Amino acid sequence: MAAAKIAKKAPRTVAEDIVATLKKHDAFSKIDIAGPGFINLTVTDDFLAAHLKTIAADPRCGVPETGEGTVVVDYGGPNVAKALHVGHLRSSIIGDSVCRLMKFSGYHVLGDIHLGDWGTQMGMVISELQRRQPDLPHFDRDYTGPYPAEPVITLATLEEIYPAASAACKADEERMALARMATKELQDGRAGYRALWRDFLTVSTEGMKKNFAALGISFDVWKGESSVQDLIPPMVEELTHSGHAIKDQGAIIIPIEKNDDKKEVPPLILVKSDGAAMYSTTDLATIKDRMAAYAPDKIVYVIDQRQSLHIEQVFRAARLAGYAPENEVDLIFAGFGTMNGTDGKPFKTRAGGVLKLEDLIETGREKARARMEEAHVAEDMDAAEKEDIAQKIAVAALKFADLQNQRQSDYVFDIDRMTAFEGKTGPYLLYQAVRIKSLLRKANHIDSREAFVLTDIDRDLALLLTELPEVIEAALSHYAPHYLCDYAYRLAQSFSGFYNRCHILSEENDALRESRLALCAMTVRVLELTLSLLGIKIPDRM
Template identity: 50%
Template sequence: MLSLTSRLSRLVGEAFQAEGLDPDLGLVRVSDRPDLAPFQCNGALAAAKAAKKNPRAIAEAVKARLEAAGELSDVTLAGPGFLNLTPSDSFLEAMTSELKEDPNAGAWQREKTEKVVLDYGGPNVAKPLHVGHLRSAIIGQSLKGIMRAAGDEVLGDIHLGDWGLQMGQLIVELKHREPGLVYFDESVTSGYPEESPVTVADLAEIYPAASAACKESEGRMAEAQAATAELQSGRPGYRALWQHFVDVSREALEGDYAALGVQFELWRGEASVDPLIEPMVESLQKKSLLEDSDGARVVTVARETDKKDIPPLLVIKSNGSVGYGSTDLATLLERQQDGFDRCIYVVDKRQSEHFVQVFRAAARLGLFSEDAMEHAGFGTMNGKDGRPFKTREGGVLRLSDLISMVTEKALERVRESDSAPEGEAMSKEEIARMVGIAALKFADLSNPRTTDYIFDLDRFVSFEGKTGPYLQYAAVRMASVLRKAGTGPEEAIKAPIGLSEPSEKELATLLLGFADAHRSAYEKRMPHILCEHVFGVAQSFSKYYSNCRISDEEDNSVRASRLALTALTLGQVRAILTQLGIEIPKHM
């Protein structure tokens, strides 16, 4: 359905058109001066230049037509021709009735949808998830929800780091520790053990040791580089060992992401595109896009209009192995073959230059147009010292430890406030899990994606203020109001809604702005816009709850109306929190 501002824009546009002017001049937006009116239109000023008339006179003529239409309760002028608009009660009620019938709770719907792949994982095989993986997972999952609600077909891809130098480092480290393993015997080419010689805990210890050994010894680094090239060339023993690394790592990753409430439809890694690299290189060669550079092969992507130097994309290293540039380019080839219309990468904004290189090379190869490839970069989660968040000892905090930390803090709050209705009790531990994850997610998503933010656990888990738990509590209270009235959302929402009290009108007006917030969050890839909207709705409901009797209202028709408005609000809050990846407990 159309948002309230869209419907008002159509109404005001018709008034401009009746005056012989462009109907697009009737664009209505939320007012900068809510003390004067909830909405405004500044089109008369632009119209004056085109029509060569006084803007005040144009605004007066439009005002007269709007008053005659009867859809607005008040139309006033300010300054040189600003129109201040207040919808009539009947207009709000009619739109609220439409909202009740909308299965999407008022979400914006795209006219032309796309098949989109969202790349929001990027963990490396053999390394546990840490706080550095948090933002990509949370933002990516929410963007998937936002885009799906708009009608797009969206798949999330974890894009595992499973094909670079770290694989060669692991192989060499294990070879030094256990040289007798069959995987290192070049005479054996098949029949390798099904059980992995290493566990995920082993890998967590081996990986940093392997990395440190390569940093300390040029010889060890040369071994790792050679092993990487052999792995990528198809050495059977190394491939079998690599598969074990991937399998045990995936099992651990699935558990960590599941605890965070994050899912991927595609579990592909850089290795999945290895068969595509050779034909891709041939295509680059045929199009004369591949150049030699000190023994390596590169694609030039710099342009005269660039404000800074953009290095060429490295496709083949001088030792014959491939790196991120080649696998990322081949991944775009794979995604083109899979029929995706758009590719979005939710990756730290510090990687922006890399994506400029890859996207330009992909466009030159004819895989996607540049505007169909996006880097949705994000800032860092920092400690109170303003630096990327770490443990007290200065190390990188594991994601599982962070989740435990917020869950424990949430459990303290839940024990203080939980009051379960009879027959619906959830364990305090389960509620704490939901509250803790909601605190973590909303704290991240409520900040603009591109900015850094400070990790403040006490503030995040508060049941008051702009937090995830506050929104959960608001939803729980709405459901409680309905339950105490002896009804449920599906039944309550059937009643007609009348809007007579100011707090009722304010709440309905906010609910009718969901489509605008959803569209803006979608188009800008900014979940915080939806966070602002749902927080505003929750605050407005709190005012409505305080000012209006609902379940104990004596007038039956008014009681039914207010219960319907409560059910409508609950439905929209649930829809938005679902998009953001936040669960709602049965009680708090």
């Protein structure tokens, strides 16, 4: 139809010409022109069977390796000293999936957690701690060290202090001033503050690693805002010298408006009027750092949609300063929507607080355990093996519930739906895969790659298996894992219907039985691959 527009011919005429050519090929058993000019093609069983055989023999299931070059993915971004809560789920699991997808596609991927460890929140915690424990040597300016080797604070205390400090600063301008001052002094290298900061980092990183491990999320690089601290003074100097940065109202800013702007674009603040760096400073320096260290072809930011203006400012400044030349690197903002409660406002627990990530995961595990017991699954296994299955089910539920939403739109967080096991859920997908595994075990099936014999019952599933490459391409080009979710679900659903319509093991026709087993084997492979790109693992039984 699009061709008709270009050719300036009636769509049906064009369709007829195309059909005439296609008829010369023997891949199609039926070619129809429908409606205003749609061409409906039906591939022959032989063609489809041969194609299946090809992708069955391919370790990549027919997906080409299209990625080239290095890409840095900036995701996770948890703040040091702050407990990981459900709000961190999105960035982490979307970013993780994007990394997996890009790695699979052939890119050299560096996933960077980019910790929030250099901003005012650090000063807030330091000044709050000073109120509570003024006797710590860290606050004594005359103290020359050494500071205790072991952290002087526990994770639990830190996680309690942070929200308290944050609230106090918000409510009280004086407290805020203290926090800013502490931030500035920390950045300037005050020894006691640095020692405290080191403790915060040690303690919270430990907690994060535990949480991320539970979710099966890993990062290639554990850098953060503070990683570029040494680059900041020379960068400011350089930008001031080159004229890109100017003094304004006591601060140093980079004006970034363009002549053809149709909207107001506020300048990027490079240095605050108190001399401290802020996240725009570290983000800009981080681009410089990444270019120097990795020379990436792309930098992808998987961060909150609400930061789009900030990130645009950083991108513009980086282009202007020449830190990220357009012909060298793509700067991509893959923003995600807010996680809201059922009331449409940003999610809070009933008590008004945040829901900690580990509590959410535990809720999922509990439900999984209960369900397993009810269904008498894995009763012969030991506790550790059972727990492993419960863990996989919980993680599948959580990740799939989140990832199936379109990345950029807000979504409603509902813990009951998030940990549901029926319908369009992670556990449903696992369940279908597990049924196939069980079937293949019973059949003692070795991947024989026999010729496929396709009947009407097999056809839908077979056709769906050939769709994988275009699904991956869509997910990749949009940095959008939900395309994978949609496909995995359609595949699982199609399999389930197939499984219901024919009894495979008792099929008397040997060739058909073998073909169906091969189709099942292919299905579980594709499912496993698709889910692996979502960061979801399949147990052997459930």
